[in-house]
Amino acid sequence: MKVVLQSGPFDPGALLTAFTTGRRESGAVVSFTGLARAEGGSTDILELEAYEGFTETAILEMAEAAVKRFHLDDVLVLHRVGPIAPGEAIVFVAAAAAHRREAFEAADQLMDYLKSRAPFWKKSVGPGGARWIEPTARDKTDAERWDQPDPLT
Amino acid sequence: MARVLLFGPLRDLAGWREKTVEASSLSGLRAALQAQDPLLGEALSGPGVQAAVDKAIVRGEAPLTALTEVAFLPPMSGG
Numbered sequence: 768m769k770v771v772l773q774s775g776p777f778d779p780g781a782l783l784t785a786f787t788t789g790r791r792e793s794g795a796v797v798s799f800t801g802l803a804r805a806e807g808g809s810t811d812i813l814e815l816e817a818y819e820g821f822t823e824t825a826i827l828e829m830a831e832a833a834v835k836r837f838h839l840d841d842v843l844v845l846h847r848v849g850p851i852a853p854g855e856a857i858v859f860v861a862a863a864a865a866h867r868r869e870a871f872e873a874a875d876q877l878m879d880y881l882k883s884r885a886p887f888w889k890k891s892v893g894p895g896g897a898r899w900i901e902p903t904a905r906d907k908t909d910a911e912r913w914d915q916p917d918p919l920t
Numbered sequence: 921m922a923r924v925l926l927f928g929p930l931r932d933l934a935g936w937r938e939k940t941v942e943a944s945s946l947s948g949l950r951a952a953l954q955a956q957d958p959l960l961g962e963a964l965s966g967p968g969v970q971a972a973v974d975k976a977i978v979r980g981e982a983p984l985t986a987l988t989e990v991a992f993l994p995p996m997s998g999g
Contacts, residue, residue: 801999815999816927818991821975846999858999881999888928889997899929902998 768834768842770826772817774849779859786843786861793840795867797874799860805853806891813851814890822886829880837873839864844877846885876913883910922949922984925991930969934960946971946982949990968995 779800787796803813817823830842841863851857858881862873883906890899924939931937934957943949954961963969972991973982984990 815997818925818927818972818975818993821972821991824975883998884996885999886993886996887999888994889999890928899932900997901995906998 768830770823770830771845772823772848773845774847776855777845777859779856782843782845782859783861786863790840790863792865793863794865795870796861796863797867797870799874799878800856801858801878803851803853803855803857809893809895810853810891811894812892813857814892815848815851815857816888817848818886825886826881829877833862833873833877837862837864837869839869839873842873842877844881846881879910879913882906921986922988922990924949924953925989927991928994928997930960930963930992930994933963943984945984946973946978946990949984964992969993
């Protein structure tokens with residue numbers, strides 16, 4: 768299990784290859800790559816701020832909970848901080864499990880939690896100026912789907 | 921005395937990110953910041969703003985020493 772905050776760009780393909788390599792018991796690896804959007808030209812740059820030490824710990828707790836809930840073999844979360852240009856990868860999540868359903872659900876849940884509850888502060892800077900972004904109503908309801916204990920576990 | 925950190929919109933509002941402030945409790949720190957900058961003081965008790973003392977969320981009062989780090993966290997944006 769690994770959580771990384773990184774200020775420079777990353778290569779999602781290379782991360783996925785490294786994460787997948789050497790697994791003999793995991794039948795499924797699901798990964799998700801999130802990209803920064805230009806929002807119809809209104810965003811020139813996203814600035815993502817984290818609280819060093821605090822943000823990693825919060826994400827690690829999310830990852831640990833996902834490992835337990837979905838019986839994962841491993842999980843990787845890599846999140847960019849600092850300035851991010853539209854089109855650049857901003858987040859990468861990978862989950863490895865014995866079977867695909869758990870891996871899909873873990874990646875889905877981790878992303879829902881990251882998008883709504885991870886301690887980041889995100890500013891969009893564009894031609895119209897700068898504005899702080901808050902989670903959307905959809906982000907919040909997506910995350911709430913996972914707050915009920917899974918009836919199957 | 922405590923090392924105070926501001927994040928997100930609070931940092932923009934105050935015009936600083938990190939500052940050392942003379943205070944021996946969290947409520948004393950809030951009062952000191954309020955005296956320095958009433959707008960910031962008001963924002964710190966605004967909806968959804970949390971305080972973390974040495975990287976743990978605190979609701980209510982906490983003692984502070986010179987080595988204590990206090991962070992004020994406005995509502996989080998998510999990733």
